[in-house]
Structures are given as structure tokens and as C-alpha cells.
């Protein structure tokens with residue numbers, strides 16, 4: 001579990017509402033979560049968390065009172081051989097208030113080797129599309145490459 005506080009930007013730093021995708025303004029750069037499933041509880045701030053659609057468009061994932069946001073993570077994508085995609089998301093907090101979010105990351109053991117499940121391979125053409133990966137290795141590689149601002153990187 002992580003507890004994240006996003007301070008309000010100073011007025012001078014704050015982009016116009018809807019000013020778009022200036023990477024300098026990302027509070028949390030685009031990424032997919034590493035594990036199985038993430039349960040995210042966020043405060044009532046709107047227009048901060050965004051998820052990417054298949055066509056590349058970003059849409060707001062505004063909080064629903066009393067509900068968690070549930071993100072599929074990379075290991076679930078691997079297990080399902082891509083049937084369930086790991087959701088790419090980011091945070092651009094443009095509000096004037098202090099935003100708080102509390103994601104809980106449900107993850108495999110460090111030493112667990114994750115590979116596409118037989119049933120899912122059968123349902124997706126019979127070929128495993130993801131190589132087996134030790135979760136600890138995946139976590140290390142993602143931690144080093146994630147939470148950047150700027151050019152899109154793999155993962």
C-alpha cells in the first residue's frame with residue numbers, strides 16, 4: 001500500500017484548465033501497474049487520474065463516492081495471455097487543493113515465476129505471447145524505468 005499526497009501547484013505553475021499533455025505537469029507519469037490488481041481509493045478531486053483507451057485517447061477516471069478504482073496489472077495481463085490488458089494510467093493534478101490517493105497493490109511473491117495460463121493460451125490462439133518472468137525481476141526493471149516524465153518507454 002502506498003499513500004500519496006499531490007500538493008496543489010503554485011498559480012504560476014498551473015496550466016490552463018484542459019491545457020493538455022505537458023509532461024512537465026505530470027504528477028505521476030504514465031505507466032501500468034506491475035502486479036496483479038490495484039485497488040485505488042482517492043479523494044474527491046476530479047480531473048486528476050486518467051486512463052488510456054485502446055486508441056490512445058486519455059480520459060478522466062474520476063472518483064465515484066464509496067468505490068475503488070480497480071486497475072489490472074502487468075502480471076494479470078501475462079497470466080491471461082493478453083485477454084485482460086494492464087491499464088495505462090497517469091495523474092495530472094491541476095486542482096488547487098491537496099489531492100490524496102491510497103493505492104493497494106496486490107502482487108505475486110518476489111520469487112514467483114509468472115507465465116500465461118494454459119486455459120488463457122488456448123483461448124487466445126494457442127501461442128503464449130508473454131515469456132515467463134520472475135516477478136521480482138519485473139518489479140525491479142519497472143521501478144527503474146517508471147515514473148518518468150517525457151518520452152513514452154516500454155512498459
Ligand SMILES: O=C(O)CCC(=O)C(=O)O
Pocket residue numbers: 002004028033040042049089090091101103
Ligand atoms: O494517485 C493515483 O490516482 C494513481 C497512483 C498510481 O497510479 C500508482 O501509484 O501506481
Ligand SMILES: [Fe+2]
Pocket residue numbers: 031032033089
Ligand atoms: Fe499506477
